[in-house]
Amino acid sequence: MARLIVKSPYIKCGGGQGASGYMKYIATRERVEIIPDDRPPTRKQEQLITKLVKDFPDTKDLLEYESYTQHPTKASASSFITLVLEENRSQVQSSEGYARYIATRPRAERLGDHGLFGDEDSVDLDKAMGELEHYTGNVWTHIISLHRVDAERLGYDNAQAWRSLLRTHRNDIAAAMNIKPQDFRWYAAFHNEGEHPHVHMMAWSVEPGQAYLSRDGIRQIKSSLTNQIFKQEMLHLYEQKSESRDELVRETRNAMLELSRQMSESVCEHPEAERMILNLAQSLEDVKGKKSYGYLPKSLKRKVDEIVNQMEHLPVVDRCYQKWWELQCKVNDFYSGRERQRPPLSEQKEFRAIKNAVIQEAEHVRLNHISFEDREMEDNGDWVDERSLTWTCRELRRIIEDETFPLEERDEAAERLELLAEMGDPYAQTFLGQLYRDGGLLIPDAEKARYWLEQAAKHELPQAQYAIGKLLLSDDPDVHDPSEGIRWLNAAAQNGNDYAAYALGKEYLRGEHVPKNANTAAEYFRQAAEAQNPWAQYLLGKLYLMGEGVGQDQNIAYGWFRAAAIQGHTYAQFLKERMEQGQPGPPGLLLSVTQLLHHMGSIFRDNVPEDSTSTGLHIDHKRLQTLQEKRIALGHRPDDHVEEQNMGGMTMGRW
Structure with missing residues (x-):
């Protein structure tokens, strides 16, 4: 697959160290001799590569290493060794073994005085080096590499093309490095060698300490350059894939909607997750202030993450997450050099709302919260x-x-x-x-x-x-x-309206519009339950199971659950079966996984991809939820x- 490799080490200047020597090196270094590609690597090359990989493990990400492992020849070994030494020049300068190799590597023809380029049409090498002579900040030494077949096909086998590319995107690179455009300084040189022609780019800020490059920043640089280099191919690819991708989105959308519906309607038994939620609920007793994920200590955050990952094992959650993940990989496949492993659900930023849903359910368990389960x-x-x-x-x-x-x-x-x-x-x-x-x-x-x-x-x-x-x-x-x-x-x-009695029972349990009174609530639920209202029978059973407003009595609770279950009440049937299994427990805990699964169904539904081919009036999900609540x-x-x-x-x- 056509792809771009970007590596971004840096040189820490000051204290007698400078980057001007590196600049002169990349500007004037010899073009490595292109050795016929049929000779095996020398023993010294093999030994040196073993040492390089051990000393600098991330060099395995280079295209040159991939070429060497697939086709171990003298030429591929030379290309890999050269680039690794350049990338890690500041670390290897004092090593006698490395220095000897640099001094004795094959000679080649020279291409003028230097090949440095930057914002200006003509670069004075001495002046450019002078800018770094007494610089005390960090200088990043980006290495941007292509496969030769891609470079030749796309026209990036010459310095002019790379100079135009880097000039066009210099502000994008500056932004990725957190440098103001007016403070951004850069120079680069193109090395047209081996199977992976590449550019060495030095970049820094005139304000020492201003620059900062994270992994996301490197991805931004790579994405910006990839979009430009592969622009025409990407347009062609999108044209070819638009129909199949639209179909993929439609299929994923339909599958996720169905799976999220199943989550929202399921009643789930998961003793291990219940045990973990109970443990979290007990731990929340000691938490002062706001109980949300961002405010929790690290130990409790780990417990929340473990519960989220435990819920991921549920088949319906696993299938829904997998559908979403496959779509993300498909959409981003042009930028990925390798197959990406699906991260645990707790590490997926798009679904971080699940973590607060876990905390909410644990709080309900801790406070012995009574839920109604009457959405249907x-x-x-x-x-x-x-x-x-x-x-x-x-x-x-x-x-x-x-x-x-x-x-x-x-x-x-x-x-x-x-x-x-x-x-x-x-x-x-x-x-x-x-x-x-x-x-x-x-x-x-x-x-x-x-x-x-x-x-x-x-x-x-x-x-x-x-x-x-x-x-x-x-x-x-x-x-x-x-x-x-x-x-x-x-x-x-x-x-005699049993629904009115049921509604009043809920009001006295909530205590929002009337003084909270579990005894009065139980009286109204009993009136509705005796009129064969299954929702009231279910709530009355929960009150007897918990001892809220009535004396705790598991036999009476079981009787009301059984009466509601006969009328098709799903939750009553669930609690009745748990009691038959000898697992009465607090209803809030027994239903905590089910409630969490319902939250997850809503969160997954919020992340269902939009169908770009759909027509007609579209109502935003949050707006629709507001209308539904009303x-x-x-x-x-x-x-x-x-x-x-x-x-x-x-x-x-x-x-």
Whole structure:
């Protein structure tokens, strides 16, 4: 594969050491004799290469070493030895063995006085060396190398091409080295030898101590030069691969969406991860201040990383991460000289949010936090059986809900419904309030929704009382009225609405709009549970398992879990099975891995690649999440009409 190699050692100047000698060397050194490529390396060359590799292990990254190992000849050995000695000149100058080789290496023809070039059209070697004579900072000695076949094919087998390239990107190189453009100084020389013609570039700042070159900086230099050198080939490559790459993105996107969906819906048992989360939770007891990854001591960061890597062993997580990783490797394959190993999930910056999700779940375990797991709950609290409706109201609802009817007919039905509501029909008032609440056929209007739902609630209609209670507890500033919301939920619960009783139980557990009271919460959950509400049965089982608001009793807890599981409640079934296995434990700990897996599903979904070929309205994920949260606050299921939202369509909520 065509590729560029960049090595960036540096010379530390000052204290009697300078870089001017190195500059003279690269500017005037002899062009190494190109020896016929069929003779084997000499014994001295082999011995010297063994020593060089031992003394300077990173030289194995050079193209010259790759050529030598693949084709060990006298010429490839000479090219490798020469470049390694040049790269590490400051370290080998005092070594007699190295110095003897430099002094006795094969001679070759000279190319003028010197080959140094820089920003100026003509370089005075003595003047350039004088700039470094008393310099006290670090001077980087970049070595930029190509395969000869690539250099000849792309026109980089001469000094003029390299001078033009480095002049064009001198500011990019300066930025990568954290040097201001006006302070950047550089000179270079092109060595056209062997199978890997290369450039020696000396770079420094006029302000000693200003320059700093990290691994990321070296990658930036390499990327900038690669983009220019291989520009035409890359354009051709992109044209050839665009269709297959788009298909790869589509396949990866679909696979990741499906796998993240599985994560968000899975109930997972992982005792080892649970043990590690419990250990982290206990350790967090001693942490003062903000409990987020960046603020934790190193010992706890290691525990968090270990949990993330343990979660990576789950098949669904491993497959999702692998899909994402394969796409990244494919997109970046032009810059990679070797196959990259997938790093542990804890080291992947794009997924660092998982670490704080781990800490969040450990905190929930430490604080004995009660979660509800009701994101998938089908909320029927405001559903009115059509058998309770008058014939007129039932017909109007049928027309309004049926999108196959012409819009004019549906609009006319909505007008007639409003007339019926004004005449005092509580069911028409409820339906009209829901239409204004949910939008779709009618423009959403929270104040009108409140008015009509309150009118129906005053008729002691429990579904309307529940709906207005949920609306007033929502975050909509136009109608937010928690005390009134609680009052209407109480009224609905007293009238037998089990969803209102369940909602009140949650309110008393949270303590946000009413004083926190686990005993009162348990009473409301019991009312809803006895009305066969599986979500309340599940929560009541958790309270008995934990001893919150009720006496701790595993037998009663098991009974409520069993009742909810019979109705298809997934989490109740999970906890029931754990109890049957003799693993009761705190529910928060037993569900911690499941909750963490759900967080990971959301984080992976946030990193799903965009499909550049998709058309139609696109809603940003965070914006969609905000809209979804608002709909949930207004009483909708989390997945209610998600597909229609993504498509830009509109639809009405249930009545």
